[in-house]
Amino acid sequence: MRVRFLILFMLGLAGFSGVAEAAPNQNHLILCGGPALRKWEDLRVQRDQHDRWWANFVRGSTLRMVEIRRAYGPDAPITWMVYRAGYAERGREDGKPYVKWITELAAKRKVTLVWVHTGTDVINTINRQPSRSVVTFDFFGHSNKHCFLLDYSCEIIGVSKSWIHENDLSRIKGGVFSRNASCQSWGCHTGESMSAVWKRAVGISMIGARGKTNYEPVGQGQMPSVSGQWVR
Template identity: 45%
Template sequence: MISKKPIRIISLILILSIIVNVESEAVFGKKKSSLFGKDNDSEYIILSGGPALRKWEDLRIEKYQHDRWWGNFIRSARARIQELRKEKGEKYKITWLVYKPSYETRSSEDDNPLISWVNSVQKKYNVNLVWIFKSNEITNYINNGRDRKKTKIDGFEYYGHSNRYAFLIEYSNDIIGASTVYLHENDLKQIRRTSFNRKAICVSYGCNTGESMSKKWRQATGIKMRAAIGKTDYSNPLKPVVVPPGYWNDFRLRLKRRR
């Protein structure tokens, strides 16, 4: 009869040799063994639209005015960046697209260094801040901002003005109550769906995008987008909410899960 003790000793030696080999590879810069998980070479994209100007909004009836505070779409994005950095770690790739012209004009109007304040967020949280000027720069970055064969997109979130058909990247800054720079739902077909991880998280915190644009987003990317049916409210920029009787377009799905 063969003793089990030598077999156990041999098994233990083999396990120890594997562990030592993996650790030595890590120390000398070689690729780590899959036993310890693959490096997470992916990216999260956050898009911030621009604020309206007070000179236009002050002409409206008060209840219809927008952006009394300049930083609605910056502070909410910053809070999300902070969450991601804490959750994913310092090396995780976070890219922040911000529409610069509206912040430049609002900076002059408020007489505050808004561009410097936005830059300070980039420095504090080590994010890839990309100032944008045209709407096609958004789809261009999604497709070509990095080598998408190697770096897939884990998530995309939008903070800004919108309607059911478009992200209004600029709104009521050039012309009262109008948008001159926007990403329309028909432009989404320019996005290469292979840019995204299949389980990517996509959310729009703009008004009404759950009514049409989110469907076009899914058609273009293959990814569901959580979005509002109705208006959103940034009174607490740390947590934008949907204004009743509106609701998130995944409300029924979440209700089923709770049951």
């Protein structure tokens, strides 16, 4: 009896890795908006300028990927939705192959890259997920209290031509999210209206900022901070 218990105990230890293994039929969604063009932002006074570094939202995304893989296992499936036009335009402005770099980054980190162009593209990608499979959702990009702004100051200064408005959230199938899914917007002001609409439409709470978010910490390997507070 004592020998049998010892064998079972050792088998239990052998199966314990300290990190959760990726469960089948789970996915983690990250939405990444695009940067502003410098030709527009340089027309603003310095305190109002955005995106001096092109990769704020990309770096925020990859930091989150690390967190997800630590919490859910090294093989946790991640779908990375990226607003392609923003990085294509900023790449042309900077003379850098940002679209190519993002593609290579996705391959290196073994995530599924989905290029999106409109809010409808994003919603369709979310809705294609199997029932109760979405465990986490994160948004990195410009936003205001009513919108995820996929594009901001890319084609027109201070204007977005591609977005997801809170009125569009009812088009998302709430059934694709697990019942205890973790959702967060890392954009400015989302917690002032959009989080509440998200909860009513999707049935899952979304953490958002009451106030502005700051992406300076991502250059030092830390997640964005908020000037106000994070709220649900």
